[in-house]
Amino acid sequence: MPDYLSFINEVLWGSMMIYLLFAAGIWFTVRSGFIQFRSIPQLRKNLKNSLSPQPGGLTSFQALCTSLAARVGSGNLAGVALAISAGGPGAIFWMWMTAIIGMATSFAECSLAQLYKEADKQGQFRGGPAWYMARGLGMRWMGVLFSIFLLVAYGLIFNTVQAHSVAHALRFAFDCPEVLTGGTLAALTLVVVVTGIKGVARLMQWMVPVMALLWVMASLLICAWHAEQLPAVFNLIFKSAFGWREAAAGALGYTLSQALTAGFQRGMFSNEAGMGSTPNAAAAAASWPPHPASQGIVQMIGVFVDTIIICTASAMIVLLAGPVDLPADTAGIQIIQQALINLTGGWGAGFVGFIIILFAFSSIVVNYIYAENNLLFLHPDARRSRWLLRGGVAVMVLLGSLLSLPTVWQLADIIMALMAITNLTAILLLSPVVTLIARDYLRQRKLGVQPVFDVSRYPEIEEQLAPGAWDDLPRR
Template sequence: MPDFLSFINDVLWGSVMIYLLFGAGCWFTYRTGFVQFRYIRQFGKSLKNSLTPQPGGLTSFQALCTSLAARIGSGNLAGVAVAISAGGPGAVFWMWVSALIGMATSFAECSLAQLYKEHDSKGQFRGGPAWYMARGLGMRWMGVLFAVFLLIAYGIIFNSVQANSVARALNFAFDIPPLYSGLLLASLALLVIIRGIKGVARLMQWFVPVMALLWLTASVAICVWHIDQLPGIIAAIVKSAFGWQEATAGVAGYTLSQAITSGFQRGMFSNEAGMGSTPNAAAAAASWPPHPAAQGIVQMIGVFTDTVIICTASAMIILLAGHGSAYMPTEGIQLVQRAMISLTGEWGAGFVALIVVLFAFSSIVANYIYAENNLIFLQLDNVRNVWILRMTTVSMVVLGTLLSLPVVWQLADIIMACMAITNLTAILLLSPVVYTLAGDYLRQRKLGVRPVFDPLRYPDIGQQLAPGTWEDAPGDRDGAR
């Protein structure tokens, strides 16, 4: 079975996914006028605006934290370790590239999710790739296919990945049996997910910043303590990314393709740009200013934070500890723990275990919210089906603690590729709409007014939208920004 999964992964990630991700990212970077670089100075203002509450949905900040809860998981720790193990220090460079390019892809998919959102029976905004496939492309069958992929990924496989890392970390640090850690994690997750999307969002708006700050503080302190080694680490990352390090040394090492593949795989698993998951959170927001592109810009911050900041913090710890050498066995989260032990002492293993529990817990909760959201699209969100999904989610958390690491990661890579191919196809077909949204937002910003989306200006788009979603968008179109 592992050999078969490895073969499928080689086919998908050896060529198809790398070119598709890179090509889509470059295309949306061009079509949006390099939006990720143009608005980087506006990130602070966008975050400030994201705190403004509006009727009918979450605040943009709550949606951002919910999406970050799903993004910031074991992939930011174990995934970085796997990437460096498979592709060397150069994989970190390609993770950065995947993030910078992926920011434009995230802008596209999250703007589309905001545009095509609709109210559910309780008045809460709902949307995501399945909705823009059905409304924007008129292909409900494609939306159904994507929703099924997402239910498998976020209801089953990805939660197993998170639980697997938790079990290994707690067993390594405290000798806790994997089954016990799985049962505890599943119980805590169930207590939170029964509160629904609004309850989860209110929790995550403070939980995510605290847990991220905790890990960043530790990493920065370690980097400052070993500041004399940082120039060498950065040089190794860049040289290894292009194979220069091995060529200069005259030894066999990681190849360029290994670095690129590992970096893009783990980078995408972490920041989820283009996968179609984040739009499920983005659509739930009542965006402010009331324009779909505003939520796209806020969600770009999530991609940057996840990969360029959080994943880099993990990578620096691993590389400062000297655990980036060639032919290092893939050990996932235990590699990060060993790195922390060598840098800080025995307590480091327990600290990493605590961090991975926090990261994995937030991811499992947000993953469930994404899965439940797509039950609504499939019109299967009755009480019985919702509880079946909840029980399946927590059961897979427990089962994930008992699976082997390579099998878990291979399954995650395959389903991630299936989701991404479906979603990227849809947003590429909808790229004219993305171009229109980006242009409309930029035009209003240049005029010095607060951007407000008016569907009457774009009748072809307006007829595809859910009634009452944008016609009554709040805000004075002539007001100040």
């Protein structure tokens, strides 16, 4: 089975996904008017506005923290270590590239999710790729296909990745049995997910900033302690990114292809730009200012924080520690634990174990919220199915602590590629709408007025929207 999965991965990632992701990122960078660069002066203001509650949905900050909770998981620790193992230090450069161009892709998908959102029976906004496929493209079948992919990915497979990292981190640090870790994690997940999207969002708006700050501060302290090595580390990253570092003195040389593939795979798993997951959180927000682009810009911040800040923090720890003396098939999380032990002493393994518990638990909870959202697209009154989904999540968390690492990561890569292909196809078909949203927002910003999306200006889009989503905008 692993050989078969490896072949599928090679076909998807070696021949298709890298070019598709790169092309989509460049396309939306141009079509949105280089929005990720032009919106920099507005980022502080957008973050400030994101704290203000609005009727009908989460605050933008809650939606940002919810999406960050899904992004900031084992991929930021174990995934970075695996990327360096598979593609060398140069993989980190290509992870940065996925973030920079992925910000435009994230803007596109999250703005579309905001535009095509609709209110459920409780008045909570819902939406995501399935909704803009059904409403924007008139292709409900495509939305159904995407929802099935997402249910399998976020309801099942990705949770095994998170549980696997936690179980192996705690075994390495405290010799805690994997079954005990998986069972406890599954039980805690069930307790939290029954509170629904609003309860999860309230938890994540406090949990995510704290856990991210803890990890980044630890990395900054280590970097300050080893400041004299930093120029050599960054030089190694840039040289290895283009295959300029040759094998010498017992060191392994990596090709451009290896660095590129590993960087894009792990970068996308981490920041999720283009995968179609983040729009599920973006659609739940009642953005202020009341314009689809405002939520797109807020979610771009999440891509930057996840990859440029948190993944880089992990990469610095691994690269400053140098080669770690562990077996070739060692789990990625154990690589970063051993790296921190080499740099700081024995307490490093326990600290990583604590951080990965926070990272993985937040991801598992929000993964369920994404899966539930798409379950409701397929069947709006899915009460019994919700409990089946919750049970499935708990079982996969338990099993994930026992599965072998290569199988888990290969399955995650395959389902991630299938989701991304479906979602990228949809947002590329809707790129004229993305351009319209970006231009409308930037035009109003240039005029010095607060952007408001006036649907009456665009009758061809207005007829596609859910009633009440944009025609009764709040005023201040």
